[in-house]
Amino acid sequence: MFRSRNKLSAPRVLSDMKQKQKRYEALVHAFHADIYRYAYYLAKDKSVAEDIAQETFLRAWRSLDALKDEKAAKSWLITIVRRENARRFEKKQLDIVEYDEAALVDETCFAESSVHQNEIHRLLAGLSLEYREPLILQLIFGYSGDEIAAQLDLNKNTVMTRLFRARNQLKDTLSKQPEVRGHRNG
Template sequence: MELKKVRNKKQHSPVISDMNSKQQRYEALVGAFHKDIYRYAYWLCHDSAVAQDLVQETFLRAWKSLDSLKDVNAAKSWLITILRRENARRFERKQFDLVDMDDVPLADNASLDAEATMEQQLIRRQIQMLAPEYREPLLLQVIGGYSGEEIAEALGLNKNTVMTRLFRARNQLKEALENSIDDRRQGNG
């Protein structure tokens, strides 16, 4: 009887140690990248609750696929890729309700500086108007703080391609903002 208990313990110890190892790797992954992943998720959706759901789904998928992560240095890019796919799935499932804009009351931003709010909205709108191949690398760099190499890895592109897209995105954004400011000045003059 005692021999049987010892044999069962020996058979289960590698399984338990593998599970503990996976748990430790996962906790380290979450600890290291949770803030960055949340910040990028929030930028994508502009809603705290949705961003939290996206992050939760991202880390759930990361847990399920943790054994496929071979290079620890690629973890951040790997998580960003999962997050981007989760965000895309959100739109695949969503049915948009259309509303007549005349029926929607506008929020009162009296507590915020109106000019700063308008500038932020203008910049956000101009960024959203960039083509996705320019917008995405720019957001990863500005919001996520990723390097050109990390962006290239996350998007599956060559680093030179990413750097070119970042350069073009900044130039397009600058030009669009300058044109918008010029249009405002002409309208006020």
């Protein structure tokens, strides 16, 4: 009797595993670029962002059965990314030398669009995490105020205030900057 039950359940187990593999592959295909991009904004380092994204999808595979609503997949993955980023600070780290990233990059070798992207990244990086995170969730992922509030476990009014302040800080920073030499001749 024991053997016959195992023989009957083996095809079902294989079918379940194949189904889980298909769900996982669809998840990775749909969200890998967004997850990497968000990890990069958090870590500001390509290799660290790759590690965070990889660990995110590994944890997603392990917990895929817990994802009941496919519509919540992106939000679920964002939560995993945030936790993975926080975990890297829990680990013992070597002394980190602070440096001005903008000073190390010779922007003259980039195309104009790359210069603008670098400038936007630098401006976003200049915001404190409490303002940067909701703004990135809105700009990159297109989340609404309600979705951001749920994602960050905040009140919607708090999120809207932080978005407002983040935008104002960016405007103030941009208005105080002298125009980049060579970009505009007036």
